[in-house]
Amino acid sequence: MHDHAEGHEGGARLEAEGEVATARIALAGGDLEHAARHLEDALARDPVLPEIHEALAEFAARVGGAEAALTHFVPEERAFIGTVAARGHLCAGAGRWDEAVGLLAQCAGYEPQRPWLDVAWLRRPDIAELVAPDTVARASARVAPQLPDPVDEELRGPLLPLLDLVRASAARHPDHTMLLWCGSTLARRMGGSEEAVAWARRSYELEPSHPAAVMLGYALRSAGRAEEALEVWQVEVARDPSDLDLYVDVAELLDALGRPAEGVAWAERALAADPSHPKAGPAVHALRYAAEPDLRHLVALADHLRAEPEHGYAADLLARLGQGRPWLNWIPGGNEAIVSLLHQALRQSVPADARLTLTVSALEPPSALLALRAAFPHAETDTESVPEPDLRVAPRPVEVALWAYEGTTARPAVRPPSPEAAEAVRRLAWHGWPHLVAAYDGAVTLSGLDPDDLLGVLVHPPAPREDDLGRALAAQAPDLWIRSVQVWACLGLAHHRTDEPWAVSRRRALLVDVLNNAEDWVCEAAALAIVATAWTDPAVHKDAAELIGRRLLDALEARRTRVVTLTWSLCHLALATPEMIPQITALAADVLRTIDAGDDPEAPEAPEAPEAPDGAEGDREDAVEEPAAG
Numbered sequence: 001m002h003d004h005a006e007g008h009e010g011g012a013r014l015e016a017e018g019e020v021a022t023a024r025i026a027l028a029g030g031d032l033e034h035a036a037r038h039l040e041d042a043l044a045r046d047p048v049l050p051e052i053h054e055a056l057a058e059f060a061a062r063v064g065g066a067e068a069a070l071t072h073f074v075p076e077e078r079a080f081i082g083t084v085a086a087r088g089h090l091c092a093g094a095g096r097w098d099e100a101v102g103l104l105a106q107c108a109g110y111e112p113q114r115p116w117l118d119v120a121w122l123r124r125p126d127i128a129e130l131v132a133p134d135t136v137a138r139a140s141a142r143v144a145p146q147l148p149d150p151v152d153e154e155l156r157g158p159l160l161p162l163l164d165l166v167r168a169s170a171a172r173h174p175d176h177t178m179l180l181w182c183g184s185t186l187a188r189r190m191g192g193s194e195e196a197v198a199w200a201r202r203s204y205e206l207e208p209s210h211p212a213a214v215m216l217g218y219a220l221r222s223a224g225r226a227e228e229a230l231e232v233w234q235v236e237v238a239r240d241p242s243d244l245d246l247y248v249d250v251a252e253l254l255d256a257l258g259r260p261a262e263g264v265a266w267a268e269r270a271l272a273a274d275p276s277h278p279k280a281g282p283a284v285h286a287l288r289y290a291a292e293p294d295l296r297h298l299v300a301l302a303d304h305l306r307a308e309p310e311h312g313y314a315a316d317l318l319a320r321l322g323q324g325r326p327w328l329n330w331i332p333g334g335n336e337a338i339v340s341l342l343h344q345a346l347r348q349s350v351p352a353d354a355r356l357t358l359t360v361s362a363l364e365p366p367s368a369l370l371a372l373r374a375a376f377p378h379a380e381t382d383t384e385s386v387p388e389p390d391l392r393v394a395p396r397p398v399e400v401a402l403w404a405y406e407g408t409t410a411r412p413a414v415r416p417p418s419p420e421a422a423e424a425v426r427r428l429a430w431h432g433w434p435h436l437v438a439a440y441d442g443a444v445t446l447s448g449l450d451p452d453d454l455l456g457v458l459v460h461p462p463a464p465r466e467d468d469l470g471r472a473l474a475a476q477a478p479d480l481w482i483r484s485v486q487v488w489a490c491l492g493l494a495h496h497r498t499d500e501p502w503a504v505s506r507r508r509a510l511l512v513d514v515l516n517n518a519e520d521w522v523c524e525a526a527a528l529a530i531v532a533t534a535w536t537d538p539a540v541h542k543d544a545a546e547l548i549g550r551r552l553l554d555a556l557e558a559r560r561t562r563v564v565t566l567t568w569s570l571c572h573l574a575l576a577t578p579e580m581i582p583q584i585t586a587l588a589a590d591v592l593r594t595i596d597a598g599d600d601p602e603a604p605e606a607p608e609a610p611e612a613p614d615g616a617e618g619d620r621e622d623a624v625e626e627p628a629a630g
Helices: 009-028 032-045 050-063 066-072 081-093 097-110 133-146 157-172 177-189 193-206 210-222 226-239 244-256 260-273 280-291 295-307 312-322 337-347 366-375 419-428 436-446 451-459 468-476 478-493 506-515 521-536 538-559 567-575 582-597
Strands: 357-360 380-383 403-406 409-412
Touching: 009 032, 009 050, 032 050, 032 066, 032 081, 050 066, 050 081, 066 081, 081 097, 097 133, 097 157, 133 157, 133 177, 157 177, 177 193, 177 210, 193 210, 210 226, 210 244, 226 244, 244 260, 244 280, 260 280, 280 295, 280 312, 295 312, 295 436, 295 521, 312 436, 337 357, 337 366, 337 478, 366 451, 366 478, 366 521, 419 436, 419 451, 419 478, 436 478, 436 521, 451 478, 451 506, 451 521, 468 478, 478 506, 478 521, 506 521, 506 538, 521 538, 521 567, 538 567, 538 582, 567 582
Parallel strands: 357 380
Antiparallel strands: 403 409
C-alpha cells in the first residue's frame, strides 16, 4: 500500500475538497473512472471529510448501488490507500461488513496516526452483530502492533471505534480465544492494561495457546505486575521451548527487575539455539553491559550492528544504552566562562547589536569567542592573563594550524570553505545522533568534499539552518551549534579516502593534526571523529586509544597549573574509546569524579542529551504475523 497525500491538515482538507468537486464534475459528465480516482485521492488526503462520503454515496446511486460501485474501486497489487478506503466504505454500504472492517483495518495498520477508523458506520450499536469475531480479531492484530505502547491519551479518540468493536464482540463471544488475546494487545496499547490482562488470561485459561501466554505476559508487564509476567513466560518456555523471541522477552524482563545477569543466561540460550537470531546476539551484549557496565560490551553491540545492519533491534539497544553518556549520542555544550556569560546575556534578552565587553580572568579557546560573536557580533573581550602552559601553543607539532594569534586575539588561519561545502555541513549538522555508528555513517555524504573546505568549516562555521530547530539553537545555544558543525566537519574528514589503510591514510593525518592543534573545541571534534571511526573499525581501536589517551594526558599536564576547559569532555571521550589503556581509563574516571563532585569550572553547564529516538524500546509484536483463523 502506498500513499501520496502530502501537506498539513488544513492544506490536505482543501485538497480533498478540490478532489471531491472535480469528482462530482466528472460524475455529472458520466466519466465514472475519473470520478472514482478523484474520490480515492480525496480519501487519501482527508479520510473523514463528510463531503467525500456524500459523493461516494452519489457515485453508488449513479451506478446502481454500492455493490455495483465496487467494480470501479479495485485495488492493484500495490494498493493505493485511497482505493482501499473507498472500497471499505462501499463494502459497508453493500452489507459486506467483514470485508469493510478488514479494509479499514488495513488502512489503519498502514497509517495508524490518521483517523481511518473514525467513521459513522463503525460506530453502529449493532456492528458487533454484523461482523464475525475472527474478522474483529484480525483487525485488532493488524492495527495494534503498529501503535505506540501506550498511545497518548489525546490520540486515542479515532481508534476507539475499533476498541469498542472488540469490546462488544468479546461480550458476544466470550469464549473466542483468538479474539480475546488479539483484543488484549489493542486494549493494552490503548491504556486498558487491566482489561488487557483479563482478556488474555481468559483466553489462556480457555486454551493455553502460545500467543495467549505471550500476550498475557505483555499485559501483566504493562500493568506493573512484572513478577507475574515472568512466571507466565517461564512456564510457557518450559511448555514450548521453540520461540526464541520469548527467551529474549524473559531476558529483558529480568533486566527490568534488576537481575541482568540472569537475563544474560536466557539470551545466551537463544543465541546458542540460533546464532543468526536477530535479537539474541544484541540482547546478550546489552545485558552484559547492564550487568557489567564495560564499554567493550557496547562496542561488541556496535560490531554486531555493522555486521548485521538490518537488525534494527541492535540499533535500538545501542541508542538506548548510550543515553545519558556525553558523546555517545549527544554533543555537550561549551563550559568556558565566555559561554556562561553568553548564556546569561541570552537569558536576559540582551539585544544582538549590544556592544558587550566581557572580562575574563584567563585566555580561553577561540571557538568560545566565535560562539559569543555569533550571537553578539560587536562583543569584545578583555583577557587578564595567559597562564602557562600557553594554550595558544599546540601541545605537539602540527602540519596546519587552524588559528593564528595576534597577542590574545585569535584569527582563522585557514581559508573559508566553499559555499557548497559550508551548506553541505550546515544541512547535516546537529547536536545528537542515535548512536556513534549512526553518526559515523551519517557523515558519509561529506566524503567527497575537499578536506581544505572541511578544515575551513571548523573556524568559519556556517550560520544555523533557517528552520525551527536552527533558530532555537541560534537563540539559546549558539555554542552548541558551532560545536555541532565542528564535529560533523571532522566526521566528514573521517570519510576522506576510506580506501586507504587507516594507519597511513590522509584522513588519519588530518584528524590527528586537528586533535593536536592549539587548545580549542576543534580538538574535541577531532577526538570524537577518531572515536567514532574506532567504533566502526576494530583495526583502529589501539591507535585511537593511543591518540585520545595522549591528548588527554597533554590536557591533564596543562591542568596542573591552569584550567583546561577541554578536560571534562576529553575524559568522557577517553571512556568512550574502544580498548583504551586501562590506566588512562582509571585516570579519566578519577578526574571526572573530582570535576563532577563540586562546583568545578571545567564541568559544563547542565549538559542534557537530546530526546531518545522513537522506537528505542518496544516488544516483538511488530513482527507478529496476522493470526490464522480458527
